[in-house]
Amino acid sequence: MDHTSSLNATSLILPKPSLEADSKFICGSPEFDSLRGIFSGYNPLDSIFPTFILQLLAGIVVSRVIYLVLRPFRQSKILCSVLGGILLGPSVMGLNMKFREALFPPIEMGLLSTFSTLGVMYTLFIVSVKTDYKTLVSRAGRITWVIGFAGTFFPWITLMCLFYSYHDYLPPSLQLKFIPFFVAIILSFTFFAVVALALDELNLLTTELGQLSLSSSLISDLLQWFFVITVASFKQGNTTQAVAAFASTFIIVLICIYGIRPAFLSIIKKTPQGQAVDEFYVVLILLGASVMGFVTDFVGSSIVYGPIILGFIIPSGPPLGSILVEKAECFVMEILLPLFFIRIGYELDVSSLRNWKTSVVLMCIIFVGYFAKFLGVFVSSLSFKLRPRTAFLLGLIMNNKGIVELVIYYRWKKYGILDEETFAVMTLSSLAITTFIAPLTEKLYKPQVRLAPNNRRRCMLTIQTTPCTSQFHVITCVHNEENVNSIISLLEASNPTEISPICVYVIHLEELSGNAAPLLAPYIAKKKKIFMRTNSPISDHIFTAFENYSGNSHGPVIVRPFTMIAPYKSMHENICKIAQEKLTPLIIVPYHENQRHIYGNRVTSLIRAFNTNLQTYAPCTVGILVDRGTRQMNTCSFAYNVAVIFIGGEDDREALAYAERMSGHADVSLTILRVSLRIKKQDELDDTNKGKNKGKSKEAEKEKEEEEAMEMEMLMDDALYDEFKVKNISNACVVCREVVAESNAQVMDAIQSLEANYDLVMVGRSRYQVMELNDIEMPSSRSKNNEPLGLIGDALVSSEFYQGWLSLLVLHRCRGPS
Template sequence: MENIVLETLAAIGEVYFNFLIAVKVDVSRVLSTNKKAWSIGATSFALPFSILFLLMVGCINYIGGVTRTIFCFGMSTFISTSYIPAVANALEELNLVTSEFGLLASSCAFVHSLILWSLMPVALVLTQKTHDKSIAAALSLFALALFTFFVVRPTIFWMVKKTPQGEPVREVFVVLTLVGVLVMGCLTNILGLSLSLGAVLFGCIIPEGPPLASILVEKSETFVSDILMPLWYFRVGIEMDVHSIYNWKAFVIFHCILLVAYFAKFVGVLLASLSFKIRPRHAALLGLIMNCKGAIDVMVFLRWKISKHVLDDQSFFVLVSSTLAVTAFVTPLVEIFYKPQTLHECAYNNPSNNPQGLIRAIQSTPRNSKFQIICCIHNEENVRSIITLLEASNPTEARPICVYVIQLMDILGRAVPLVIPYNKHNLRQFKWLLTSTSFSFDHIMQAFTNYSENSIGRITIHPFTIIAPYQNMHENISKLAQDNLVPLIIVPHHENQRATQGNRVASAIQVLNTNLQKHAPCTVGVLVDRHFRNSSSGHFSYDVAIIFIGGRDDREALAYAAQMSHHPNVSITVIRVISLTNKKDHDENDSEYVRMERMMDEDVYDGFKMENIGNACVVCWEIMVDHILSVVDPIRSSGRHYDLVMVGQRHFEVDNFDDKEMPAFATNDDLGVVGDIIYASFNLYGGWSSLLVLKHCGDYV
């Protein structure tokens, strides 16, 4: 009785595991894979398949339990294939999902999957015992495919269509879909096919991402992976028996055959990668990661043993143990030897990629060239504050602004990340994806397009959607900044998303912002939106305060203020903060580095004042304070309403303040010490001022 219960729960776990994999896979992506991935994927499949098939046919007597040569074809196919979930899980564990290496590995795994899906119907027909059964199996599979695509698929899309935009799918639709997985599994089982085949077919017809796929993954993945799948693993463990090894010669020969197959796949990937001029180290590591195996492989082996009766206990033990050994060997090697060249290293080591000399900064951007900005958007709530900030940035004919608007979406409900340019040519291709999301991408882009068309200054918009895990999303954004020499990235603060997207998403966005500040090849601005209120007359006006303490981050803030200062409707107030504590001893104790920093601070500050002599919209104050909390006093005591307060994230001068009594509410590391104090002060004392905290790449010495 216990075995029946365990087998039933394990089978259910297997069905839902395969369903969730199919839900995350975008079949159309396979067809759009580039030539490089097609070549590497095809070569890395064909070479091990040919070698393994010949070896298994020649050594059939050493594979216990195998009685039919046709089985060698199936075994060679599955061993030579790299499955998307296995590769994707390994990349996620190694934090390489959004790297170029990870994207290429995912694309190659997609090619393998397409080859496998093409061969599965052939194998299903050939493995039948009689011609009548082969014809019946083919007709059954064809009828099931027609039923799935012409009956079930329209029903799924009707559910999606019935879901209002921006709202979650109704619970009844979620329940019906999850029950439908079991129904499809039962249908395939009645037809004599695998339980999991019906689940895979059902999963493939569900549009990936929101609203349906993401909610299915969110509600069921934890239960499947943490409850049902461990029971399935336990069942596999029961089926493995070390004492079943009765022929050590056959045991060793079978292991050697599998080892040759894995090595052949490695060589196939290596040769194909080198032909596309991929770095030898990355080509070798790609060959290793393509040998990763996962639960699907073991599912196939278990089915061959229990249902097909073509594997005996010893052969099953060899296959499963080799799968575990190869994965356990490959993953640490990739983690140890994969040393990606960071964007910072690219900027310093390859000046041709960075003609301005070093990593981009607002200060180093020529005044007679276009000013490029990447603006990240999570939902419609971020649009107004970003557009207002762009208008204050003073786009003109002499210095136009080029904006890369990126809508950021979690990868939940998808297998691999995507970067989608939004334009008229590919709108139809991705329309089903964009209109099925919980955020209104069309409305967001229409708002930016309208602003671009109606702006007095010259501003161009380049819209994108990035779909990736939040923990890796900074790599896609940084690459876009690197490729286009963008000096400034603006991202919304995570607290602005908490009310609309919940604590989980807000925490993930905080991780994204922190990663961007660490790894971006330019300046990153974190925008705390306080719902800017423009004048009711429709006349644009903007009042900005800059707290200038010192350091490269504050110099970036002042450089951005210089960009705004020539806008006739933008008022700039620069508050130069000087530490009163130990001021007389600075020159005696300061290092050469600190002296150079202070000299650059004075040069930038004096240059800003000289540039704005006679500009009635610019005011500069100099104040001396003895406590870090006092930096917000001029803002509170001025009696003015500032629409935006700008400050750098890091200040080496903060060490000179008497900051032993730091406020307990200063907890936002991405805003820095001073930025967090300003943020908390606004919370405590009220006010509508927004906050922009700028951090330039690189660390202080």
């Protein structure tokens, strides 16, 4: 070994740091002197692997700290990662040459380059797996096609005019003949993956704005796919090589679609229902992403296109797509991808902006292009009668920049298409536009306001106001097959008749995993086309059970099945939208604790938050169904025993109104427990405060108003209860019991006096009258844990009542966020 190799005794033969392999190599000795340790006077940073570990740790820690600082300002994780790379690079900390030589020695950058390339490959693979192109394209209407084309061609034409008009003022790399053409095209595209990641961080995936943005960006994405494949092919040396590269890429695509995709469908078919795909197939497919990168690079295309093509043909969602995303996403997005941003920061040198005149001109042209895209989207949106604010926000979202743009800029710099100055300007412009888009979108678009009950339509119904001679609409949310039996039994007890049939919208809820875009679509029993999304076996069984019930129910029941795949944090928005459109008076959702043994603690907490959001924002009554083993319904000999605890308040009146509907069913037995509360009047209390100053007059007026409101509530309670008794005075299946309570203890005693053989107990959630009886704490009250059930519901699901085996329906009429 000569003296030169001693500069780095542990260097390996590595490719030049680049996303693309070339013919230049760095040579070194394969010896591992780091085994001697620091106590032998050895510096670990003289070796490749310790240096790489330090680069990885520095990149992750710095970007995470920046993310924690900027997260309150709604800045994206990708933006913070790039800023972390810039901070570590030559623009900031790298100005110190000792720091740069220690953390980024040129001779040891090969390993960082290799792993950053893997990070980009697998990131784009995961995004492709999560993207259900077929569904998005099929849902794209004329508006999305127009917005997609206008948002692409209008800025491209604008940028082309500006580039050639100010040709002499541009950096040298943009003065070449065809370079401005390609730069203008890339700046004009909107990439689906970038928009999906941005919307997910803003929690807007399931909103109308989010759905329109995804579909429109997909149209632009399809255009860029045609562009990049063509350019990748014709970058070859001559026409023959270009045609060979294009033909090879086309053949690879055909093999993937008609050879490999059917194999993936076969894997899904062989996977038992409810079980994960065999780990052998998961590992094989993940390795296949690297193989596909090698193949596309081998035929003259880009190394990143192979994983994208493979991800495209994998059926998104469970069981295959979701398990691939679950296994790979965390490691790729949190470990490998930050290495790419470190690389970006290392390559971006702000000091390269020496000619400020050309840099400012280029920056201005780029921002004019962004504004042209905004105008194209804004004007085309207004032409379809979208609200100006929605059109404005859509124009902002379509200007989002992210990982795909950075990959393109980086590769162009490595190819020599962009010089240092142009690369720095384009990268900084992308960061600048992204910096203010997210907080501005967050500020201007608040979908929760749209769902607030004070903004709902005046004709929204409740159970009480639903005419007994009209169709009764119900939305039922189902997580798994265990929820089906109790919901079907409840629907049958709801007394479907010829004059008042039941129309039930059955929505199978699935967490967004293995999909980039949320999905709410009517269920179709069989899909056999090769590009169609495969139905979940669980969905098949759930909807088959409801269809069988519809055909065998005692009365007319219409079933409208839907599949919803969305994040739990925003899933309630689409439910509320359906309730508004269908004028639905009742939404039934399973209790979150019933799902714990299936999904575990994480998903259970998400379902609990989903239920709470529904109770807050739903434009109708929400029923939380606690299922403790209701017996399986037999349509030939159906019998249902229901108890209603009626204390007072609008939630209890909804429960009594629901019982009124059930009372018409000959096979439903009802027991109404009317608990009248004897609350002390204000004039019966000690009058020691009479001598207080006038400053207390406002409090006294407020107390008086509350007392008058309570008296009005009690009058409505008595009126509804008396009406119920009159209607059912001759109904042998209805029994009414009345008790008077002066304390919480007496309320609990009255409830415990009920027999334990009820199939279901119905209560209201709110109980402000009971809270006035604050002589003792409610038994087993865990209001923070079981807040969706209210005080009485919380107590009833505890083990102190009927050994915890009581099935319960807690009704709550939405009154809006407090």
